[in-house]
Amino acid sequence: MRSRAPQLLVAAVGILLVLTAFVPRPAPGAGNAWQGFFAYIDENFSVWFNIMAVFAFGLGAASLLGVHGGRVRRRGRDWPYSLATLLAFGVTLLVGLLKLGGPPGLTGDPADSASILGRIFAAVVSPLQASMFALLAFFVASASYRAFRVRTREASALLAAALVILIGRTPFGSALTQWLPEPLAFLRLERLSLWIVQVPNLAGQRAIMIGIALGVVAMSLRLILGLERGVLGKERP
Amino acid sequence: MAGWFEQANWNLALFTLILGGVLLASIRAALRGRVPRVRVLPGVAAMAEAVGRAVEMGRPVFFVPGTRDLDNVQTVAGLAVLGELAALTARLECRLEVLTDRSLVMAAAREAGRAAYLAAGRPETWRDDSVSYVSDDQFGFVARVDGLIARERPATCFWLGAFSAESLLLAEAGSQIGAIQIAGTAERSQLPFFIAACDYTLIGEELFAASACLTGDPALLGTLRGQDLGKAVAGGALLLGSLLATAAALTHWPFIVKLQSALQRLFSAGGP
Amino acid sequence: MTGTEHTAGSSRRATGLATLDRRWIYLALAAAIALSIVARIRFPDTPSPLVQAAYDRVETLPPGASIVMALDYSPSSRPELEPMAFAIARHAMLRGHRLILLSTWDTGNAMIARLCTEVLRREFPERREGEAWVALGYKSGNEMLINAIRQDFDSMYASDMEGRSCADLAVLAGVESLADCTLIVSLSSGTPGLKEWVLFAGDVTGVPVVGGSTGVGTPEFLPYFPRQIRGLLGGLKGAAEYEAALELGHPDFHQRTMAATDGMGPQAVAHSLIVLFIVLGNVGLLLQRRQRRGT
Numbered sequence: 001m002r003s004r005a006p007q008l009l010v011a012a013v014g015i016l017l018v019l020t021a022f023v024p025r026p027a028p029g030a031g032n033a034w035q036g037f038f039a040y041i042d043e044n045f046s047v048w049f050n051i052m053a054v055f056a057f058g059l060g061a062a063s064l065l066g067v068h069g070g071r072v073r074r075r076g077r078d079w080p081y082s083l084a085t086l087l088a089f090g091v092t093l094l095v096g097l098l099k100l101g102g103p104p105g106l107t108g109d110p111a112d113s114a115s116i117l118g119r120i121f122a123a124v125v126s127p128l129q130a131s132m133f134a135l136l137a138f139f140v141a142s143a144s145y146r147a148f149r150v151r152t153r154e155a156s157a158l159l160a161a162a163l164v165i166l167i168g169r170t171p172f173g174s175a176l177t178q179w180l181p182e183p184l185a186f187l188r189l190e191r192l193s194l195w196i197v198q199v200p201n202l203a204g205q206r207a208i209m210i211g212i213a214l215g216v217v218a219m220s221l222r223l224i225l226g227l228e229r230g231v232l233g234k235e236r237p
Numbered sequence: 238m239a240g241w242f243e244q245a246n247w248n249l250a251l252f253t254l255i256l257g258g259v260l261l262a263s264i265r266a267a268l269r270g271r272v273p274r275v276r277v278l279p280g281v282a283a284m285a286e287a288v289g290r291a292v293e294m295g296r297p298v299f300f301v302p303g304t305r306d307l308d309n310v311q312t313v314a315g316l317a318v319l320g321e322l323a324a325l326t327a328r329l330e331c332r333l334e335v336l337t338d339r340s341l342v343m344a345a346a347r348e349a350g351r352a353a354y355l356a357a358g359r360p361e362t363w364r365d366d367s368v369s370y371v372s373d374d375q376f377g378f379v380a381r382v383d384g385l386i387a388r389e390r391p392a393t394c395f396w397l398g399a400f401s402a403e404s405l406l407l408a409e410a411g412s413q414i415g416a417i418q419i420a421g422t423a424e425r426s427q428l429p430f431f432i433a434a435c436d437y438t439l440i441g442e443e444l445f446a447a448s449a450c451l452t453g454d455p456a457l458l459g460t461l462r463g464q465d466l467g468k469a470v471a472g473g474a475l476l477l478g479s480l481l482a483t484a485a486a487l488t489h490w491p492f493i494v495k496l497q498s499a500l501q502r503l504f505s506a507g508g509p
Numbered sequence: 510m511t512g513t514e515h516t517a518g519s520s521r522r523a524t525g526l527a528t529l530d531r532r533w534i535y536l537a538l539a540a541a542i543a544l545s546i547v548a549r550i551r552f553p554d555t556p557s558p559l560v561q562a563a564y565d566r567v568e569t570l571p572p573g574a575s576i577v578m579a580l581d582y583s584p585s586s587r588p589e590l591e592p593m594a595f596a597i598a599r600h601a602m603l604r605g606h607r608l609i610l611l612s613t614w615d616t617g618n619a620m621i622a623r624l625c626t627e628v629l630r631r632e633f634p635e636r637r638e639g640e641a642w643v644a645l646g647y648k649s650g651n652e653m654l655i656n657a658i659r660q661d662f663d664s665m666y667a668s669d670m671e672g673r674s675c676a677d678l679a680v681l682a683g684v685e686s687l688a689d690c691t692l693i694v695s696l697s698s699g700t701p702g703l704k705e706w707v708l709f710a711g712d713v714t715g716v717p718v719v720g721g722s723t724g725v726g727t728p729e730f731l732p733y734f735p736r737q738i739r740g741l742l743g744g745l746k747g748a749a750e751y752e753a754a755l756e757l758g759h760p761d762f763h764q765r766t767m768a769a770t771d772g773m774g775p776q777a778v779a780h781s782l783i784v785l786f787i788v789l790g791n792v793g794l795l796l797q798r799r800q801r802r803g804t
Contacts, residue, residue, distance in 0.1 A: 022250050024243045025660070032240050043660075046653035049308055053341055060340030060370035067369050078388065107672075113622060121619060125374075126584035132376035133585035136402060137779060139409040140430075141538050142531040145786045146412075147433035149794055159787070166784050169746060170777035171552035194557065202731050205425055208441045209732060212423040214256070214467040215442030216310050218460040221260050223313065227456045228448065231316050231349060305700070375699075376585055401699045402585070402725065413531070426729040 007226045014224040016041055064089065092120060161196050168193025248503055255470075260463035267459025275461055280419050280437035281450045284318075284395075287417045288325050291392035297332040298322070299391040301407065303398015303422070304378060307341040310445075311423050315398030316342070316349050317448035318421075322395065323353035327362060334391070335368040338378040343370040379403045383410040396420040396435070397444060400427045408434035421447060474504065520800050526793025534786055541782050542775045550774030553753070560750040563719045563740025566692060567597065568758060572605030574691035575684050579706060580624065583616035586698035586723050591620070592748035592769035593696050593721040595628050600755055602633045603762055607680050608642035609690070611666070613654050613701045617647040618670065632765055639673065643680045646670040651701045655709040659687045688714040696721040696742075703730055707737045721747060749773045 016038075023038040024031070031039070068082035076082075095101075095116040099108050102115025111118050148159040167173040173189035180188050186195070222228040242250075267273065291298045300322065302315030319335065326333040335350065337343040346368045354363035371381045383406065386394070394411040396404070396418065404420075404427040411418045412434050420431035421439030431438045439447055442464065449457035481497035484490075556564060567576070578597065582590045601608050608629075610621045621644050629642055636642065645666045648654050657665050662685060668674050675681055684690060687710050695706035695718060703720040711718035717739045722730055724744025734741050742751055748769030755764065 018253070022243050022246055024240065034241060043653065043657055043664075046308075046650055046656075049306075050649055053306065053339070056340035056344055058340070059344055060373075063340075063343060063366070063368075063370040064372075067366060081384075109618075109670075111618060113619075118619075126587075126619070129374070129376045129583060129585040130587065132379055132406070133402060135406055137542070138535045138538055139405050139434075141779075141783045141786060142534050143405060143409055143412075143430065143433040144783050145529065145531075145534055145790050148787045148790070150791055151794075159791070163784060163787065166780050166787075170780045171554070171773070172777060172781060197728060198731060201728055205728060206732050208425055208428075210471045211442040211464075211468060212425075214464045214471075215423065215445035217256055217467075218260055218464045219310050219314055219445045221257065222457060222460055223310075225264075225456075227264070227454070227460075228313070228317050231313055231320065231345065375583070399700075402723070424729075426726045430725075 011224045011226065013045065014220060017045065061089075092117065095120070161200075164189060165193045165196055248505075256463075256467050259466050260460055263461075263463035263466070264456050264459040267455040267462070270455075272455045272458055273462040275446070275450055275458060278439065278443055278447065278450055280421060280439045280443065281447050283417070283419060283437050284322060284451070285325060287393040287395075287419060288322065288329060288331055290417055292329045292331045294392045296392040297334050297389055298326060298393045298395070299382075299386065299389075299411075299416075300333065300335045300395040301382065301398070302335070302337065302342060302346060303396075303400055304338050304375060304403060305399040306339045307345055309399050311399035312339075312342055314445050314448065315421075316345055318395075318397050318451065319346060320349040320353050321448060321451040323350045324357045327354045327357035327359045330359075330362070333367050334385070334389070336378075336382050336385070337368065337370055338373055338375075340370055343368055375401065375403055376406075379406045382407055386410045386414060386416070390414050391416050394418045396422070396431065397439070397447070398422065399424055400431075402427075405430035405434060411435075474500070478504075519796070523793050523796035523800060526789050527797055528793070529786070529790070537786075538779060538782055541778050545775040545778040549771070550778065551770060552773055552777060554746070554749045554770060554773060556750040556754040556757075557747075559734060559741045559743065560747055561740075561754060562735060563597075563721075563742055564600070564751060564754040564758065566717060566719050566740050567600050567604065567606070570604065570606060570691055573607060575607045575609060575680075575689070576601050576692045576694055577609045577611065577687060577690045578694040579696065580610065580612045580617050580620045581614045581695065581697035581699070581702045582620060583614060583698070584619070587620065588768070588772065589723050589745050589748065590696045590698060590721060591623065592745070592767075592772075593742050593751060594620070594624050595766065595768070596748060596751045596755055596764070597694055597696075597721075598624055598628050599632065599762070599764065600751075600759075602629065602636050602641065603759055606691075607684075609645060609680065609684070610642065611645040611658075612647040613651055613705070615647055615649070621646060621670065627766070638671075639669075639677075640679045643675075643678055644670045645675070652705045652709050655687070655701070655705060659710055659714060661686045687716060690716055692716065693718045694720070698723045698726065703738070704733075707733055711737060745769050745772050745776055 020038045020042045024035055025039055025042075026032075026035040065086070068085050070076070071079050071082040072086065096110045099110050100116045102108055102110060102112040102118065109115075111121060113119075113122070144162070148155075148162050150156045150159060167176065168189040173193065177188040185191065219228070223231070288298055300319055302319055303309065303312045305312050307313070323333060333350070335346050337346055347365050350368055351360070351363050351365075354360050371378045387410065391411075391414075394407075394416045396407060397420065400407075400422050401424065404422070404424075408418055408420060408431055418435035419437045419439075420435040421444035422428065422431060423441045423444055425441070428438065428440055446461055449461055478497070478500055481493060481500060485494045485497040570576075578594070580590075580594055598608060610624065612618065612621060625638070625644055629636070629638070633641070638644075645662075646669070648665050650657065650665070654665060662675065662681065666675050669678065687693065693706055693710055693716050695703045697703045697706075697720070703718075703722055706720070707718050710716065718737065719740040720730060720738050721742035722744070724746070727741065727743030727747070730738055730741055742748055749772070752764060752767045752770050755762070
């Protein structure tokens, strides 16, 4: 029964949500009970999910405190990093909950730009996020250097396409092949790069997209039917 | 009927019924013994070997079930694979570290792991803290995972689920320490990054097929045949549409033009 | 130098080229980008058909048209997406449209606040808040927020970010739901984002959607163009092209900042450097192969 109840719940919610796509949406204040029921489900199930996620956040916080608190207590490896994590967590939580420096009261925005939380966001979170994202440029460079090699015929085609797109997306690309006469203008790098993106790439993208869509439907059906083991902590045969 | 059924979506309803019917029939056929033969997915075939390598090296296996919440079907697909991998790490006595960026995913991953260890006959070796929550923040999560990779030097990294820009940041960190990396995602924009930085990549639908291939469960394998039939229908419609569009453009015959626009309407969002 | 030493030397060089330490790549890239930023390298850009379609969509709307602009991104992708938001907001203000700003991301409020301060209040003081534009801000719910405001804005937005009642705002007169808007602009770097705006808003209501995405995310949206997404800005280049289109279309208007056009110089240099490294890696590989054949 322990795994049966969640399974039944998954099946019921899954079927109801699929049905919402096929029930007419009533105008506000209008419609019959059937329409009202499905409109209610459509609008509110995600809110319920958010409410559950908020409660689950407690679990996440407990895990974070457990992992890092334990390491600090034991003076385990790299414990100062854990201490920094705990301090950052505590301070941010406190200034956010108490709405320090910002508009007070229940309706006051905790992330108001004048609040300490708002300033933490602007001065710490924002630049840190941007820095992490900027790492991508370096990692793209090193991954491209390793991946684009003329090892096989397919890899060579990939390399050629990558080079055309990389150069074609820069002003140098346009300048390099601008001399080509009009009948051969389709060979200009910027046009070639656009062609690769919009024709062969698009064809591949569409094929993958269709496969994914069918995969999502099949996976959803497996969940609704309870065929997928393990996800709900279901016992195995 | 008008108040009960959204008539503008009748084509969507039709396709849902057809696809659902085909999938159910395929499952039924598989359960009656007509199990489809599935080609070997290199990424799935390499999973056991990758865990074995971790055992030989005495290093942990890292698993990240994507960076989305439990309402994303890719996360669920990642967790389904985790269930099978956890059974393997339990049997081989290999250390498993699951890192999540959503509390609900952490809770679900713990359930999946615990059940797998129980099924493998080693419930006493399961530790809840081998599944940990890091941060909801995308790059906060990356910072922690990359740091852990650099310090713990896992032998194998699994990246299976929905990923965004963090895909390459994670996979490059694994590549830098020489870990075997197996990735899988249905996020098309992230596939090139995983392909460039990982040893094996499950592309799109292969992620959803992975748990079926790992378990060999006939019912799950049956859904794969259903998917393939769906793809055949989609391919046929594409071919027919292209032929009709070409013929309509070349001949302008009213019958062909009408047929082509009818087919196009049949596949249009918001109803024909 | 003996023949053996020469062979060993060239073998080392070939191996070195093919297996360059990634830290050299990082260093070269950092130096090249820093130098091109300092040197303020700038290249002129011309709008591609995808960007021109987006520009034309805003340009041809009748004055007073209501545009919903969703800023679904965070500080990490701000450098790519904010120039798009700035350019489109400027364009909308120049054309006399009404702008409704909101976000499905919790980081969206900070992004909207920057747009209001840097562009709307500073550059268009005559177009007053509440009359020409409104910042509704972030609400939780992801896709379901889009679902809800497709029915009516009131259910999710009783007031704007400043706490003013939405019922009193002239900018929202006659705009009760997404279906009453003339255009949806979604600038996003993830989920929920452009795809969700297309699936849950554009496709259902029939309101045209124009989008902007990070460079890496753009190929994912190409299948939706031109039927479901009417114009698409891809990454920094897309933003630079929109700035160029605005410059061409409104030559009398001076864009106070053109961050995308400024950023394209360093990006072009970085692309070229990556190409150089790829070529070097392949040269090393070919040399290694030749030597192996020779031995």
